[in-house]
Amino acid sequence: MSETIHVSVAWPYANGDMHxxxxxxxxxxxxxxxxxxxxxxxxxxxxxxxxxxGTPITIEADAQGISPRELFEHYHHRFVKTQLEMGISYDLxxxxxxxxxxxxxxxxxxxxYEGGYLYQETQQQLYSESEDRFLADRFVEGTCPICxxxxxxxxxxxxxxxxxxxxxxxxxxxxxxxxxxIIRETDHYFFDLPKFAxxxxxxxxxxxxxxxxxxxxxxxxFIESGLKGRAVTRDVQWGIDVPLEGWEDxxxxxxxxxxxxxxxxxxxxxxxxxxxxxxxxWWYNPEAKIYNFIGKDNIxxxxxxxxxxxxxxxxxxxxxxxKTLSLPYDMPANEFMNIKGAQxxxxxxxxxxxxxxxxxxxxxxxxxxxxxxxxxxxDSDFSWSEFVRRNNDELVATWGNLANRVLSFAYKHWEGKxxxxxxxxxxxxxxxxxxxxxxxxxxxxxxxxKLRAALQECFxxxxxxxxxxxxxxxxxxxxxxxxxxxxxxxxALQAIDSLKIMLSPFLPFSSELLHSYLGYEEPLFGTxxxxxxxxxxxxxxxxxxNPAKSTGRWAPSDLKPGAxxxxxxxxxxxxxxxxxxxxxNRLGLPRQ
RNA sequence: GGCGACGUAGCUCAGUGGUAGAGCAGGGGACUCAUAAGCCCUUGGUCGAUGGUUCGAAUCCAUUCGUCGCCA
Numbered sequence: 001m002s003e004t005i006h007v008s009v010a011w012p013y014a015n016g017d018m019h020x021x022x023x024x025x026x027x028x029x030x031x032x033x034x035x036x037x038x039x040x041x042x043x044x045x046x047x048x049x050x051x052x053x054g055t056p057i058t059i060e061a062d063a064q065g066i067s068p069r070e071l072f073e074h075y076h077h078r079f080v081k082t083q084l085e086m087g088i089s090y091d092l093x094x095x096x097x098x099x100x101x102x103x104x105x106x107x108x109x110x111x112x113y114e115g116g117y118l119y120q121e122t123q124q125q126l127y128s129e130s131e132d133r134f135l136a137d138r139f140v141e142g143t144c145p146i147c148x149x150x151x152x153x154x155x156x157x158x159x160x161x162x163x164x165x166x167x168x169x170x171x172x173x174x175x176x177x178x179x180x181x182i183i184r185e186t187d188h189y190f191f192d193l194p195k196f197a198x199x200x201x202x203x204x205x206x207x208x209x210x211x212x213x214x215x216x217x218x219x220x221x222f223i224e225s226g227l228k229g230r231a232v233t234r235d236v237q238w239g240i241d242v243p244l245e246g247w248e249d250x251x252x253x254x255x256x257x258x259x260x261x262x263x264x265x266x267x268x269x270x271x272x273x274x275x276x277x278x279x280x281x282w283w284y285n286p287e288a289k290i291y292n293f294i295g296k297d298n299i300x301x302x303x304x305x306x307x308x309x310x311x312x313x314x315x316x317x318x319x320x321x322x323k324t325l326s327l328p329y330d331m332p333a334n335e336f337m338n339i340k341g342a343q344x345x346x347x348x349x350x351x352x353x354x355x356x357x358x359x360x361x362x363x364x365x366x367x368x369x370x371x372x373x374x375x376x377x378x379d380s381d382f383s384w385s386e387f388v389r390r391n392n393d394e395l396v397a398t399w400g401n402l403a404n405r406v407l408s409f410a411y412k413h414w415e416g417k418x419x420x421x422x423x424x425x426x427x428x429x430x431x432x433x434x435x436x437x438x439x440x441x442x443x444x445x446x447x448x449x450k451l452r453a454a455l456q457e458c459f460x461x462x463x464x465x466x467x468x469x470x471x472x473x474x475x476x477x478x479x480x481x482x483x484x485x486x487x488x489x490x491x492a493l494q495a496i497d498s499l500k501i502m503l504s505p506f507l508p509f510s511s512e513l514l515h516s517y518l519g520y521e522e523p524l525f526g527t528x529x530x531x532x533x534x535x536x537x538x539x540x541x542x543x544x545x546n547p548a549k550s551t552g553r554w555a556p557s558d559l560k561p562g563a564x565x566x567x568x569x570x571x572x573x574x575x576x577x578x579x580x581x582x583x584x585n586r587l588g589l590p591r592q
Numbered sequence: 593g594g595c596g597a598c599g600u601a602g603c604u605c606a607g608u609g610g611u612a613g614a615g616c617a618g619g620g621g622a623c624u625c626a627u628a629a630g631c632c633c634u635u636g637g638u639c640g641a642u643g644g645u646u647c648g649a650a651u652c653c654a655u656u657c658g659u660c661g662c663c664a
Contacts, residue, residue: 214597221595296661335597336661342662372615373605378598379660386604386616393616396617397629412625453606456615463615466630475625489625570627 002041004281004288007034008262008328009048010298011096012077014176015060018082020352020382021344024370025237025295029451031088032371033291035505035525036446038547039100043458045282046545047265049094049101050076053239054254062176068238069097073541080543082354084528086363087508093543096240096261097121099535100271104264105257106243108231108313113244117312118189118232120374125235126154126166127184128174135166135174135181142169189242190229191256196308197227201329203307210448214296214377215333218283219303230305232256235381236533259306262292263316263325268583274543277531281458282326284318289329291449296333303331330488332449335375339382339587350588352382364496368395371506373456384583388575399503400572406469406492409569413478415503418484418493418519428491431468433497435461436556442502443554451506458502465495497557506551510571517568518559524552 009030012022027048034046052072061071076095078294083093094101112118114368126135140154145168154166166172172181200223232253233242239251266279282288294302310325336343357366369387372394373380410419421428438461445454471482474488497518504511504524515524526547532539 219598225595265611338660341659343616377606383604389603389616392627396627398615401626401629403626405630407626409625456606459615463630467632468630469625470623476623478625574627574629 002043003037004043004285005034005037005045006266006282006288006290006326007037007044007046008290009046009090010292010302010514011258011261012079013049013054013056014072014079014095015056016050016075016346017078018354019344020339020354020366020370021295021337023086023354023366024374024380024382025140025334026293027083027086027088027448028367028370029332029334029374030291032451032505033038033293033446033449034089035508036443036554039501039504039527039552040443040459041330041553043281044091045266045269046090046277046494047077047092047094047262047269047544048090048585049092049096049261049265050079051254051258051261052076052095052097052523053251053257055138055236058136058236058238059138059175071214071549072097077416078355080530080541082358084147084543086354086360087528088543089508089525089528089545090424090543092265092272093544094261094265094268095531095540095542096258096264098264098268098533098540101257101261101264101536102240104267104316105252105260107259107316108257108309109252110243110315112191112309113149113315114190115314117192117195119192119229120187121190121229122185122187123231124167124183125186126172126181128176128179130177130179131174132493133237134186136234136236137166140151140166140169140172140181141175141363142166142172145170170439183380186235188231188250191232191305191308192229193227193304193308193529194229196304196311197223199302199311200307204309205415207330211330212332212376214335215299215303215331217295218299222300222304226346227304230255239406246464254300255305256309259301259309262306267317268533284315285326288326292328292331294331294333296335297376299331299333302333304329312477326347330449335377335379337370337373337375337380337382341381346590349590362509362573364510365395366389367506367508368455371451374452375562376450384580386585388536388577391572396572396574398459398466399499400570401515402462402466402469403496403500403517404568404570406489406496407514407565409475410489410493411565411568413482413488414486416565416567418559418561418563418565419490421490422487424485425488427468427472428487430492431495432556434464435498438498438502439554439556446505455503455506458499461495461502462499465492465499468492468495487558490559494557494559497559501552501557503556514571517566519563519565520551522551523549526550 007030010026012018034044037044057068057072061068117452126140128135137154142152143150144152153554174181204216204220233250234253238249240257242250242252266282270276292302307327310327314324339350342350369390372390442454452511469492472488473486478485499515500511508525512524526545526549529544531542531544533542
């Protein structure tokens with residue numbers, strides 16, 4: 001029976017390029033998962049987008065002398081391109097500065113406000129008279145009250161590392177013009193999280209058996225150590241207007257609205273397809289399973305704040321008051337992918353940037369290594385020597401070579417046609433049976449989001465086929481027992497055809513290529529497109545997935561003897577060992 | 593300082609009470625269809641340390657050392 005699956009993917013913050021940590025943390029696992037479910041014939045909706053608001057974008061824009069919108073659109077464009085090239089198959093990848101998202105975020109805000117979940121409180125904050133605005137912590141510098149360092153930032157001192165309250169800085173000054181700010185009172189709305197504590201704990205109880213232990217433990221601990229109200233408005237210019245009279249100078253806090261993108265993007269996708277209510281098949285369907293792929297730094301924002309928002313809103317754009325918004329079924333958070341043991345750092349350029357990586361390597365080689373090194377249980381390490389080793393000694397040697405040796409042999413000796421299996425033998429049945437069991441085993445791992453285990457099983461099966469080819473008669477008997485050779489080659493082709501499907505969520509590009517070598521006319525997957533979506537006041541760029549022509553099915557091979565093959569070429573490239581030193585030398589240098 | 597994670601073969605990692613595992617690398621062998629790839633065999637570990645619980649501990653508890661993260 002077909003299932004309904006929503007794949008919500010964490011929204012990347014559009015103030016810098018994507019790096020390999022992003023890919024390993026959320027985007028690649030989400031894509032593998034979504035592709036698998038599509039092959040299973042399940043109804044999948046995978047959405048995300050660029051998070052375009054918030055202070056870091058304003059600061060970066062100020063530094064570059066451009067507007068926040070120009071800045072985030074620059075990175076949004078690069079995100080779209082990078083993810084297209086990487087094959088991250090969003091049904092819709094949009095951003096948070098669309099009219100659609102603004103409207104939905106404001107409606108959410110009002111719903112929570114009317115529901116009594118927002119309360120007002122007066123705070124003290126630094127205000128710049130010369131700039132006529134409140135200064136976010138990151139816009140203030142001053143002397144650290146703890147160590148006396150004179151260049152401390154408003155939120156943290158770089159010398160002693162202590163976190164600071166900007167109000168405690170000695171001799172505070174505006175980072176923009178150096179003027180001395182004054183303390184001024186300001187009103188803000190706060191989200192009443194303590195009201196949700198009991199319901200959140202019940203929600204966790206319901207899911208504790210299938211969530212990852214780190215996610216459930218962290219979340220429970222966070223709730224039990226006491227939830228506090230969190231400000232949902234800010235005194236900034238860049239962001240979504242607070243939809244209340246007298247609050248025109250304030251914006252909705254970015255953490256509060258960005259997560260609503262999971263719904264706003266679903267709504268936008270429906271709208272773009274002229275099926276305005278289609279999104280409800282996921283968000284108002286108790287049978288639908290919503291999976292939220294995130295990095296560990298995002299855990300509380302999703303497992304607590306976002307869930308509380310959904311609970312508080314109850315329903316939106318829905319008349320039937322017996323229905324409430326669906327809550328995520330799982331939040332498979334990954335840990336971090338570090339580089340040689342040290343955490344990613346933009347300022348030190350300690351990063352593997354995806355646009356750079358894609359210039360030099362094929363997406364499947366990257367996807368393969370990143371999946372094998374995926375930080376599912378704990379932090380993992382990106383290492384160039386491992387990248388080269390995994391590529392050369394496993395991807396190329398075990399799988400690429402297997403496909404190539406069988407296909408080229410078949411193509412050469414049977415005039416480009418699939419040989420007839422003739423009379424099959426026990427060894428053939430044993431192999432095919434083993435391969436066919438893989439669909440359940442690999443599929444089971446994928447459903448539990450154990451992606452590394454799934455990929456390992458695929459490779460174990462590929463080794464089985466290689467071993468089979470050592471025992472079965474083929475190249476040695478091609479001259480005097482063509483029939484036996486045909487049986488072996490047909491069986492091996494069948495095995496490869498099946499493995500191609502199992503590997504395709506991980507390696508979509510090379511699987512598609514192999515699919516065509518095996519003679520298929522129609523592709524496994526649909527197509528990805530960059531589109532421009534028009535709204536009344538502005539357009540935006542988006543990445544979409546069109547499944548119309550996809551024919552891939554999560555099922556054993558059904559190869560037809562006599563059908564035509566295409567002339568095969570190696571699926572993957574080997575890397576020279578020099579790559580390791582070259583790439584290591586690039587690390588930490590200023591970026592070109 | 594508080595909280596938490598991690599420390600298992602040369603490398604990357606599985607393994608949460610019942611005789612230490614995988615892949616790759618290293619060594620040996622037979623083969624040649626294939627990107628010198630593949631196959632068979634094989635060498636590697638007192639599971640960070642110490643103490644405890646248990647018939648039995650990599651696995652539970654305590655202490656400790658080391659690495660890292662989050663928070664103050």
